[in-house]
């Protein structure tokens with residue numbers, strides 16, 4: 001069994017999961033929704049095994065390291081964390097239809113990684129040989145995954161609100177019938193960000209601690225650092241607006257979507273368009 | 285103080301207390317920060333001239349945009365932001381402190397009007413019976429209430445984690461502490477750089493602004509090594525450093541690698557770069573193909589040596605790792621210029637790891653590369669930052685404060701019993717939407733148990 005076989009199974013499962021969730025939207029058949037969740041969980045297990053195998057393969061090659069060291073590995077890990085957060089929400093709140101708007105992000109990540117990124121296992125260059133890499137990447141990506149989930153939920157919220165205002169008399173029909181109420185979506189958006197924000201904060205702090213340990217400067221205004229700060233500002237603004245100004249509903253949903261766009265730019269845009277110290281540069 | 289003066293101070297204070305200023309500053313910081321990620325920072329003039337037109341250089345230069353994070357206006361923004369944050373927090377703290385520390389056990393009409401979560405109904409039985417049921421209900425579903433009887437009304441009150449209201453102030457304080465740490469670092473610390481050749485010793489380093497700083501002790505580089513993976517990618521840069529203080533070797537041959545710096549007396553040395561130190565010597569052997577002659581040669585790079593037959597040899601170029609330039613080969617290699625008497629110079633390469641390679645060249649003289657005392661210098665980043673501990677303290681407080689601020693809320697539930705009239709009220713310091721869901725659940729349960 002190789003990691004690449006398991007990654008193929010993962011991608012396939014997420015595809016099935018997404019299709020089942022879409023079918024759930026159209027049919028409102030609970031069994032199909034359950035199938036969507038199960039396919040996502042199956043993919044998650046396959047992916048967990050695949051990441052473990054890849055970790056092991058790097059040891060077999062003689063330079064073992066956690067599979068978090070290049071763009072391919074980080075995208076795979078990102079998609080894993082998205083499904084993890086979705087799974088926790090699904091188990092806890094039982095609004096599985098959220099999967100229809102969250103699983104596609106994970107599928108997109110896996111498909112992109114497998115179709116167009118270099119998947120070679122490479123030994124770690126000296127700068128990356130540190131346990132801080134692990135703490136830094138894990139906290140950052142858990143935070144990013146929360147923001148991805150919040151973004152998916154916000155999109156649902158906007159769809160729900162629009163359809164309710166356009167045909168208030170037939171509110172029982174259409175795909176939005178399976179959605180949780182607007183109030184619950186709004187609350188879940190806040191909850192996801194509330195968990196993501198401390199994780200992002202920890203991610204920035206562990207990054208600073210690492211930079212200080214490796215170079216003696218905890219903050220050097222490298223583009224990636226600066227963008228992570230901008231993302232932090234956007235979500236801090238979201239939280240302040242909500243807490244002190246009572247910004248809920250539509251405006252909160254839009255801020256959440258803007259925040260995730262900034263997150264994606266911080267993660268990918270900075271590497272693709274700007275230059276800096278971070279090593280997930282380009283697709284190499 | 286004249287009234288005019290105090291009026292000015294007052295309006296200055298009001299200015300710094302305003303939340304609008306806070307929001308404007310956050311947005312301004314976020315937007316201006318983007319410039320620095322697009323415009324090249326800290327480049328040399330040549331680099332800038334390659335990328336930007338003369339007009340752009342003049343314009344951006346005038347606004348300090350090429351080193352904007354250290355420019356006066358960006359630093360000013362950061363200071364304004366800190367003062368603003370401090371003022372906002374000081375202004376609001378007393379009120380919040382009171383809310384947290386003074387319980388409000390009575391659901392008076394004024395309080396009731398301020399609540400958006402209310403549920404009223406008429407209950408069966410006498411007031412004491414109702415009270416008993418309500419106390420049991422609250423204890424089972426939220427927490428044990430404080431009971432106050434006043435003016436013929438019974439008030440029940442439960443609150444949870446009142447001091448969580450202070451969480452945001454911990455966060456705001458932590459941001460200020462991080463700034464203080466950063467300021468301490470910039471006032472009393474420095475970032476510098478030093479190159480030490482193998483065997484060399486330094487007692488001074490040079491800062492980014494070209495200032496020379498006395499370390500107060502000496503650092504020697506005993507050896508520098510690079511190891512590579514099979515792929516040719518670097519695996520480890522290692523300097524063996526020895527620190528001598530007052531003639532005493534206080535740290536001996538400490539291996540310093542990337543991600544494992546050396547610290548002595550608050551000054552930290554980070555492995556950062558390396559390069560050839562110049563005066564490398566090479567040990568070669570030259571023998572004639574017919575076996576008549578074999579002699580060792582010791583050459584310094586660029587220096588020609590004469591052989592007994594009048595020919596000259598010199599090492600014109602060398603590398604410690606030839607792999608990246610010549611796939612299929614690895615290890616040290618040297619380019620040799622060999623000039624037999626009266627003939628044209630011949631240029632060829634010898635490899636330390638392939639000692640027989642030069643036989644295939646077909647010349648009369650065969651060279652092998654036995655060893656070298658190739659010397660390197662190690663490039664060390666040197667930092668002294670007495671503020672860094674303060675920064676970490678701020679970071680720890682920030683994470684703590686954020687967890688308190690987000691995951692804990694000051695929740696209050698009241699029940700007021702007036703005869704058979706019961707009013708349930710509630711408020712939370714955070715996340716009204718989430719608390720609304722909790723409150724509606726409570727009201728729903730109450731409806732069930734109090735079904736007429």
Ligand code: HEM
Pocket residue numbers: 236239240243244302303306310369372373376380452455456459685686689690
């Ligand atoms: C980025 C720098 C920050 C600035 C300039 C700032 C500024 C402010 C200001 C001026 C207020 C007063 C609002 C009011 O009481 O009406 C406030 C409130 C608040 N801030 Fe911040 N803040 C910052 C960061 C944060 C962060 C990172 C958090 C995250 C936990 C946070 C959480 C809060 C909360 C929860 C409140 C509401 C306090 C209350 O209603 O009493 N702040 N902030």
